[in-house]
Structure formats: structure tokens, C-alpha cells
Amino acid sequence: MPKLGVNIDHVATVRQARKTVEPDPVWAATLAELGGADGITVHLREDRRHIQDRDVRVLRETVRVKLNLEMSVSEEITDFALDVMPDQCTLVPEKREEVTTEGGLDLIAHRDRVLRCVDRLLEAGIEVSLFIDPNAKQIEVADSMNVHAVELHTGQYAEAVDVETQTRELDLLFEAGEEARTRGMLLHMGHGLTYLNVEPIVEIPGVSELNIGHSIISRAVFVGMERAVREMKALLNPPLIMANDV
Numbered sequence: 561m562p563k564l565g566v567n568i569d570h571v572a573t574v575r576q577a578r579k580t581v582e583p584d585p586v587w588a589a590t591l592a593e594l595g596g597a598d599g600i601t602v603h604l605r606e607d608r609r610h611i612q613d614r615d616v617r618v619l620r621e622t623v624r625v626k627l628n629l630e631m632s633v634s635e636e637i638t639d640f641a642l643d644v645m646p647d648q649c650t651l652v653p654e655k656r657e658e659v660t661t662e663g664g665l666d667l668i669a670h671r672d673r674v675l676r677c678v679d680r681l682l683e684a685g686i687e688v689s690l691f692i693d694p695n696a697k698q699i700e701v702a703d704s705m706n707v708h709a710v711e712l713h714t715g716q717y718a719e720a721v722d723v724e725t726q727t728r729e730l731d732l733l734f735e736a737g738e739e740a741r742t743r744g745m746l747l748h749m750g751h752g753l754t755y756l757n758v759e760p761i762v763e764i765p766g767v768s769e770l771n772i773g774h775s776i777i778s779r780a781v782f783v784g785m786e787r788a789v790r791e792m793k794a795l796l797n798p799p800l801i802m803a804n805d806v
């Protein structure tokens with residue numbers, strides 16, 4: 561059974577919409593752990609649109625399960641990671657204007673830059689995972705970098721608009737998963753996974769970690785809505801205290 565890394569970025573997205581202190585992703589991490597999360601994932605973007613440096617530092621002190629920092633191959637963020645020392649760093653591509661991560665890291669085009677970053681993290685004793693598309697050539701380059709894991713980008717599978725495309729994308733994930741496993745790398749997957757599309761992914765042999773964020777945070781908003789409204793109503797209409805109650 562794969563482990564579940566819960567990505568809490570979008571708790572911070574709501575907080576940053578008002579630049580206030582709530583909701584705090586640190587609380588979200590604690591509750592996710594109580595719910596059985598095997599890991600907490602955060603993506604410290606270069607533009608700091610959601611997760612902030614403070615969040616990662618506090619999470620390093622409070623998270624008891626695996627702390628996975630998703631990060632771009634930037635020197636500034638690598639320095640930060642080496643200072644905070646998460647259990648795992650997952651290197652991802654990043655574009656300022658994108659709404660969310662649009663594809664895997666191209667290890668062929670950016671080999672030297674990625675390798676410099678990987679080497680610094682490995683030397684410090686941090687586990688390294690590379691977020692890549694399900695492609696044998698990318699996996700071969702990842703293997704040559706001695707990383708612990710690859711995280712296969714499931715976005716194309718998740719966004720497929722018809723069954724044919726979805727089946728083709730799933731086949732690619734099965735094939736790439738086999739390639740990574742036979743090379744001895746840990747197999748992680750993530751992006752765009754939901755309550756409706758995750759089950760076929762769990763069937764992929766050897767998949768050891770799934771990172772899921774947006775769908776879990778979206779559901780959490782609704783499963784908590786009724787109680788949140790009831791609690792506010794209770795403040796607006798406090799129960800009457802009868803004379804003989806006191």
C-alpha cells in the first residue's frame with residue numbers, strides 16, 4: 561500500500577488571500593497527521609504565493625512524519641533547504657506565471673544545474689526525489705544522479721478528458737513505474753490525484769508514495785463546513801441561562 565503525503569499548500573493559499581494568520585498550514589499538518597498522513601508535503605515557491613519560509617521552519621519542528629519539501633532548482637531555495645533540513649526534497653520545475661506545476665522537470669535539458677542541486681542535498685543527508693514525466697529517458701538520467709526516488713507526474717492522467725486518453729496515460733505510468741523500479745529507485749507519484757481517479761494509480765506495482773493536496777484540501781472545506789457554521793451560530797445565539805441554573 562502506498563504511503564500518503566498530504567500536500568497542504570492550499571491551506572496557505574487561503575491564508576495568503578488575506579495575508580493574515582489563518583488558516584495556519586501548521587495546524588493542517590497536525591490534523592493531517594491525526595488523520596493518518598504518512599508525510600506532509602509543502603512547495604515553497606520562489607514567489608512565496610502560498611507556503612512561507614516561516615511555515616517550513618515551524619513544520620520542521622512540529623511534523624512527526626516525513627517532511628517533504630517541493631522546490632525548484634534554485635540556489636536560494638537550495639540554501640534554505642540545507643538550513644531547514646527536511647527529510648526529503650522533491651525537485652520540481654517552476655514557472656512564475658503558472659497556476660500550478662505544468663509538467664515534469666526536464667533532466668536532459670537541465671542536467672548540470674539539477675545535478676549540482678542534487679549533489680548538495682545528498683551530501684547533506686537529505687533524501688532526493690525528482691518530479692518527472694513518465695518517460696524512460698528521464699528515468700535513465702534520474703538514475704545516473706543517484707537520487708532515492710522519482711515522483712512521476714500524474715497530471716496528464718488526471719486531466720485526461722476521455723477514457724481512451726486516460727488509459728493511454730495510465731499505461732505510460734505503469735511502464736515508467738516498471739523502469740524506475742527495475743533501476744532500484746523508489747517510485748512516487750502525484751499531481752491532480754482525486755478521490756475519483758486515485759484507485760488505478762494504487763494498482764501500479766511498487767508505488768510507494770502518493771502526494772495529494774488540492775483534492776484533500778477541497779474536501780476538507782466541505783466536510784468541515786457544517787460544523788464551522790454551527791459554531792458561529794452558537795456564538796450569535798448563546799443558549800439562554802435559566803435563573804435556577806445558577
Ligand SMILES: CC(=O)[C@@H](O)[C@H](O)COP(=O)(O)O
Nearest residue numbers: 569603630652660661750751
Ligand atoms: C509538484 C507538484 O505536482 C505540485 O504539487 C506542486 O507543488 C503544485 O504546486 P502548487 O501547490 O503551487 O499548485
Ligand SMILES: NCC(=O)COP(=O)(O)O
Nearest residue numbers: 567750751752771773774
Ligand atoms: N507532488 C504532487 C503534490 O504534492 C500534490 O499535488 P496536487 O494534489 O495538489 O495536485
